[in-house]
Amino acid sequence: MRASENHYFYLRRSCTRPMEEGLPPSGYRWSLWKPSGISIAPRGFPLFPFAIWSAFHYLHVFFNRDYQLLLIHHGAQLVHRSVITPGYFRFPFMHRDDLQVGDTWTDDGHRGKGLATFALKQIASLDVCVGRSLWYLVEEANTSSMRVAEKAGFSCVARGTRGSRFGLRLFGAFHIDERFQPRC
Ligand SMILES: CC(C)(COP(=O)(O)OP(=O)(O)OC[C@H]1O[C@@H](n2cnc3c(N)ncnc32)[C@H](O)[C@@H]1OP(=O)(O)O)[C@@H](O)C(=O)NCCC(=O)NCCS
Incomplete structure (x- = not known):
């Protein structure tokens, strides 16, 4: 079937101890950011969409309290971000x-x-993740992203579609069309 921006692979792994990858590549440092008080986005980040995720956190739209970001810096420069989100109405399978x-x-x-790859492995070994399922959704055509997830221990468990709501993809829910045993 033709790869399309509306078609996604759904990858999942369980989070485990011990920590799989303690240090980032040489020259880089990592940190976690969580909303706190009036800090609703990491410094230098645009308010959209990060203020929305913080609003979802504060308003309990997210299914649990563990929204956060993993950031990697090289000197003062932000060079990587991965956003960790709980489920919410757009991800009914979570x-x-x-x-x-x-x-x-x-x-x-x-x-x-x-x-x-480091970021995903690190997230999977965070205290907050251990014992829980971690999902990663990737557009079918995004081979680099798929490769990252597989190197970080995720397995492809389903294929699905991103819908739209009020004519906007941003609000569209992700549905599973086909489940795989055990891989795509
Ligand atoms: C996908 C993405 C996050 C990977 O980041 P990264 O830090 O380069 O990832 P890694 O270094 O861990 O490399 C993983 C794979 O990316 C691919 N890759 C390697 N060098 C690359 C480069 N210069 N440019 C693009 N992809 C590259 C390779 O497949 C690599 O696997 P390999 O080393 O086993 O060959 C990055 O390409 C990106 O930001 N893409 C645009 C946004 C995006 O698509 N995000 C994913 C949304 S699901």
Whole structure:
């Protein structure tokens, strides 16, 4: 079937101890950011969409309290982010305790150095993740992203479609059309 921006692979892994990857590649440092008080987006980030995710956190739209971002810096420069979100109305297949890694991005000049793979492995070994399921959704055509997830221990468990709501993809729910045993 033709790859389309509306068709996604759904990957999942369980989060385990011990920590799989303690240190990022040399020269990089990582941190976690969570909304706190009036801090609703990491410094330098646009309010859209990050203020919306913080609003979902504060208003209990998210199914649990564990929304956060993993950030990687090189010197003062932000070179990677991965957004950890609980389920909410757009992801009806996620259980209450599940988490998802999304909006994963590495700066062009720092790609291919293992930063995204490190971030996903690190997230899977965070205290908050252990014992829970972690999801990663990727457009079918995004082979780099698929490769990152597989290197970080995710398995492809389903294929599905992103719908739209009020004519906007941003609000569209992700549905599972086909489940795989055990891989895509
Ligand atoms: C997908 C993405 C996050 C990967 O980030 P990364 O830090 O380069 O990832 P890694 O270094 O861990 O590399 C993983 C894979 O990316 C691919 N890759 C390697 N160098 C690359 C480069 N210079 N440019 C693009 N992709 C590259 C390879 O397939 C690599 O696997 P391999 O080393 O086994 O060959 C990054 O390409 C990106 O930000 N893309 C645009 C946003 C996006 O698509 N996000 C994913 C949404 S689901």
